[in-house]
Amino acid sequence: MNNKKSTAILLTDVRSFEDQALFLHYLSRANAERRREVEEEQFADDRYLSLGGGALLDRLLTEWGIHGEIRHDEQGKPVVDRRPELHVSLTHAYPYAAAMISDAPCGLDIERRDRELEAVVRRYYNEREKRYAGGDQDRITDVWCRKECVIKCWGPRDVREIDTFAIPPDHEYVSIPLPGYSFEVLKKKGDYLFRNVRLDTDW
Numbered sequence: 001m002n003n004k005k006s007t008a009i010l011l012t013d014v015r016s017f018e019d020q021a022l023f024l025h026y027l028s029r030a031n032a033e034r035r036r037e038v039e040e041e042q043f044a045d046d047r048y049l050s051l052g053g054g055a056l057l058d059r060l061l062t063e064w065g066i067h068g069e070i071r072h073d074e075q076g077k078p079v080v081d082r083r084p085e086l087h088v089s090l091t092h093a094y095p096y097a098a099a100m101i102s103d104a105p106c107g108l109d110i111e112r113r114d115r116e117l118e119a120v121v122r123r124y125y126n127e128r129e130k131r132y133a134g135g136d137q138d139r140i141t142d143v144w145c146r147k148e149c150v151i152k153c154w155g156p157r158d159v160r161e162i163d164t165f166a167i168p169p170d171h172e173y174v175s176i177p178l179p180g181y182s183f184e185v186l187k188k189k190g191d192y193l194f195r196n197v198r199l200d201t202d203w
Contacts, residue, residue, distance in 0.1 A: 007192035014052035049092040056099035104188035107152030149186035
């Protein structure tokens, strides 16, 4: 793994793609599956997010010295083709996209902190999660992000059955500061690499 940490995370602001030359540069380098996904998006913001997230995953593979493409499995989860020992995750909330790679199951999620989540709390949060959130909007959003992280880490399940406090002892949550957003990561315990990067033609 080119002596990289066992988990690496990249974040970017996809508004760089308002430069159409840059957008087309990255689109031309995307594989057929990703180009199709990007082109099927109706709105420019969604096209930027889709392309940006995929570009970050490609960058992580390159940095780890991995020759392989990202594809999606039958559940829609991104995976590294023919490399089952590697785990990747992707998230976006305009204008941010983020991606991670790890040698253990992992997940990450970004959500705006101004979302109305009262109905979600009543329906999906258990009593311990409600006590932890305590009506605080930031914590409410953090818990929702962590539930999404669990799904991305270990696969689809009934959200009502997810207890964000009951994760395996070898895993941990990391909260990455991002003004106006919750940015939660679920990863194997230990060191990790995080970078906020800019998309440019040097990639």
